[in-house]
Every structure is written in structure tokens, then in C-alpha cells.
Amino acid sequence: MSETSPLPTPPTSERDEALPERLARAITLGGPIPVSQFMAAANAHYYATRDPLGADGDFTTAPEISQMFGELIGLWAADLWNRAGRPDVDWVELGPGRGTLTADARRAASKAGFTPPVHFVETSPTLRARQAERVADAHWHDDVEDLPTDRPLIVIANEFFDALPIRQLVRGRAGWHERIVACQDTLFLPIAGASVPDVIIPEHLRDAAPGSIIETSPTSVGIMRVLAARIMAQGGALLAIDYGYEGPAVGETLQAVRGHAFANPFEDPGDRDLTAHVDFATLSAVGTASGALVSGPMGQGDFLVRLGIDARAAALGPRVAPDRARLVNDMGTLFKVLAMRHPDWPQPAGFA
Template sequence: MTRPTDEAPLPERLARAITLGGPIPVSQFMAAANAHYYATRDPLGAAGDFTTAPEISQMFGELIGLWAADLWDRAGRPADALWVELGPGRGTLTADALRAMRAAGFVPPVHFVETSPVLRAEQAKRVADAVWHDDVEDLPSDRPLIIIANEFFDALPIRQLVRAANGWHERLVACQDVLFLPIAGKQVPDSVIPEGLRDAAPGAIIETSPASVGIMRVLAARIVAQGGALLAIDYGYQGPAIGDTLQAVRGHAFANPFDEPGERDLTAHVDFATLGLVGHASGAIASGPVDQGDLLRALGIDARAAALAQKDPRVLADRDRLVEDMGTLFKALAIRHPDWPQPAGFA
């Protein structure tokens, strides 16, 4: 029995679209692949494809919660402030953060921006009274927002431009049957390339993320209008820069990002310099980026690990993974309202 066209596997649907309409931008391929991937599974933990910092140790979420509570306290304890997490995974970070915030006297309503029905179900097990939104545009517009984006921006679609002998070209995805591969597409004007990178060697790749810029612009404008702050933590760099960072992970191992779209997690490194500039252009104050390890040390991870290790010495290995192994690759950026204080860890 033949399945209806709209129930065909994603690789078949993408192959058909490319066959009919021609190669598609990397950004479109990545968006389709990740939308299917996250909607159809819980990818976290030993049985999944990857593990994030909140799943490594309760210390991560607790310290982010204390970061938020301290900021809220020094901002005058606004009674109507909300906690918002973007792409909250299983809800582990927020659950741990709420426990720490409660001890500090901050018990905010929780709002999640999440589209995956599978992950929403997991989040509801840990934060039962959360309010869910499909898009950042749907967040409340009448009160301060304290927004956490841990490993959120890295999964947003990127655009890639590749240098050829005759100039820069949009990188597209072509296919033969269901074999997908990147190719150089239409040439783009040099004016869209940062001046210092225009003469890069053939084969060089530049990445941009219009989706990330759009979301940051909306959130920064909300923060300026409503009060609050955003903390983004991810692996990334300060651009513009040359480099192909598009990668896929499956079963805790790297994989070909163009194989089996929708069956592996696609990510790219985050350009924190661009996100900071977008926040600044919106009237917000940008701080950082700082290394994740430095942020966690400033927030007191060493003392917390020592206390927890009295009952379970394995906590010290978790601390090392967060601070040493992930400590320099992962970075943190803060965006805040001009009248809100400098967040802890960004002095």
C-alpha cells in the first residue's frame, strides 16, 4: 500500500521538492531537518543523541537560577517578572533553577517557547504549571522578562556562502535520489561579504544566521520596552569569521550533516558578536561573551560542587566537565534593559 504524499519520509519529501524546484539553500534544508527531528523524539541523555549542561548536573540549572534571582533582586524585585526559557529541552534547567530561585525569594511564573509535542510532554513532568508558546512573538508584552537560551541559537538555520575562483556563492543542497550534497549556487555580490574576508581562498565558507538575528531583534526590543534580561549560552565565536561549523550528531558521535535529514541533530556555532550588536542596535546593553567556565566559577560552582561532593564525590567530575571540558568552547552573552544592573559574571 502506498502512503499518501504528505506522509512520505522527510528525505523523500525534500528530494521531491529539490527535483521539482531545484537545489535549496542550506538554511532551508537545516530548518526542515531540525523541525522534523525535534518534533518526533526526545534527543537527550544516554539513550538519545546528545547531552546538554543541565542534564550533566543540577549545579548548572541551580546557578543559572541564582544568576536570575540576583539580577531580579538588584533590579528592585519587580513583582510581575517572568521566567522564560527558549528551547527548554526536558525542562531540567528550569526545574533546577526554580528550586534555587525559590530559596532566594524569587518565584516567577514560567513560560516556555517550545514547538515539539514530545518535549512539551517531558517539560510538563518537571514544570507542570508552565505556559507554552510556539514563538517568541507570543510571549507576554506587559511585564519584565528574564529569558534563558541554553543551546538554543545553535540549532537555528544558518546561511552559508562559499568562495569560488570567480567570487562568493550561496551554498545550496542538491540531491540525487535521496543522496544530498552541498553545491555552489548563484553568485552573490561582494558587498554582502565583510570587507576583511572578501579575498579569502577558494573553498572558504562564511556563515550567517538570519533566523538568530530576527529572534534576537524581537527579544531585545521586548527587553527594552518591558524590562528584563536575556542570558544566551552556547558554543560559538566572535565573528565575522571564516569556517564551516555545520555539524550533525547522532548517538553521541559526529555524523554527516547531509545524510538522513530529520534523523540527526543539526547545529552550527553561534556568532555572539553579531547577536550582541543586534541587542545594542535595539537599545539594549550587551555584556560578554564570557567563557562558560568563567561564568560558572563567578556564580559559585566550586563551592556548590564541594558541598554536594560530601554526599557524592562524582559531582566533582561533573564540575570539571562543565567548567573545564565545556568551559571555553561554550560562551555566555547577556542582553539587558538599560536601567537593569550588570548581571553577575559579566564584570
């Protein structure tokens, strides 16, 4: 899921050329591009060409840390479905990685009789192949617009919104400017571009100090609007889990990860994971504006404790204590959980 590619499809003879060279050529010919365009191109290439997860990859997500995470999400969904009257629903996961969360969720939820069809929104051929190893009967979609329209949806978005392109605005001495990416050879540098009107800046941030940066994600807002409209029309709920904050706020959060270490986000585009903190207040506002009911955000740690992670960890034994600590303590505050549901659906577990 990303914006339309900022680069034209290259001639066949150029398709094997590295992304940095292609980006450099596009910028040289057409001028600097917005940060959002740079991020979209970099992540589209990155995810299409590798499995970035695990010890041999660049980062590890909660489902890969412990089976407990996916199991609890599956039981969360099964409980919600049961209290909604057990309707026919579809399970949807956005950006499902290796399919680990859904595989663990299905195993746990099936014991409660919850066995819905599975739909994955995923564009990476590499990751689709890994997902098929764990959830062979899944249905794949390139976009949320392609999801089924004939029944309620239970949508899971774990570490999905953080990888969507962000727009950056930087405060200059005389006003705010779009932050753009220029290059010299294949050295990419963020600079201040054209000025933007103050009216698009939240009033309480307009007089921020020079050099201050505000981030927004129009792509995230667009996807959230589509999902909110679907849930309002079809029924169901969404659960979003990601690292983030409640904005709008001043601060740069764009970062890159390579080999489980932070890296320069403007070096070697397409060869490292680019992410930014998710503005949960904006996602919440989109859901509320659609007429949906929104719960949270709340910390991931508190959420998992309310769902029963301590009882599950006790059942699995002392070996999972480090995993429980990572999910609840290390990730517990920075990672937040937001739920959105149709007004006729019950309050989801964990938020009461």
C-alpha cells in the first residue's frame, strides 16, 4: 500500500538499474521531489525485493517475537464476533509480513468457532510467497479498495501505517515550506522547498521555532477513510497497532532501519526500511468523522495485559518471559492500539 509510484516505468533496458540511480536521474531531470515521493519509491522497492523480518533481516515485529501476540489478537476478534451475534465476516490483515499474526490468530480463534475467510492486502511478491506458506488459503489484494463488499470486515493493521509515505513541512525564518529531496550524483539531501500557506498548519504550531518539522500522512488518511466507509457500510471493526503519538505535533520521526540498527533515511533508498511515527489522533478523527465509534489509543502493554497475556505466558512457561517483557514493557508505551467499529457492534475487549 503506497502512493502511486513517483517514477515513470523505466524502459526494459533500465529496469535492472539500482533505485538510487533511477531516483537520481528523475531528480536531475525533473527537480527535487517531496519527502513523501522519496519514501514511497524507497519502500515500494524495499518491500518488493526482500523479506526484511527476523534475525537475518532488518527488524522484528511483535508477531515474530512471540506466538502470544497473534493468539491474543485472534481471541480478541473471536470475542468481538461472538458478541456481535456471530455474523458471516471476512478477516483482513493489512501488510501481513510473513503471515505469522494471522496464522497464530486463526489457531487460537478456531477453538472458539471463529474461522472466517482470510484476505491479505499485500503488494510484495516476496512476502506473498512467505504468507502463502503459513496461510495457503488466503485471498490477496493490492489495495483496500479491492476488499469484499458483501459482509462485515474485521481488519487488523499491525505496523502497517508507519511504513506509509509522510509529508514533511519545515519552518523557515519567514514561514513554512514543503521539505523536498535533492541530490548530487546519488547523495540525497532533504532541503526546504516552496512555501506553504499558514492555513494548512495547525494554529498552535504556526509560530514554532525555525527548523521545526511537522509530519502528516495523506496516504494514511486516505486509507483510513476507505476503511471507515467500508465498516460503516458493511459492519465490522478495525484494530490498528503501531508506534506513534497523538498529534499534530512538532518533531521529525522519519527513520530508517538496516540490520536491526538505525540508519540514515536518505542513504541507499530501497535498501532500508523507512518508517515514521503514526499520528493516532488524526486516524481517530477520520474514523469519528465517518460516524464510526473509536476506542483508544492506549498503550500496547496495557492492551495485552487486559487481553490476558500474563495467563497465556504462565501457561507456556518460563521460556516466554523475555518475549512477554518485550511485548509489554519494551514496546508497551511507544506502541499504541486503536479500535474503530460500526455503531451496532459491541465495545471491543481491552478498551472498557
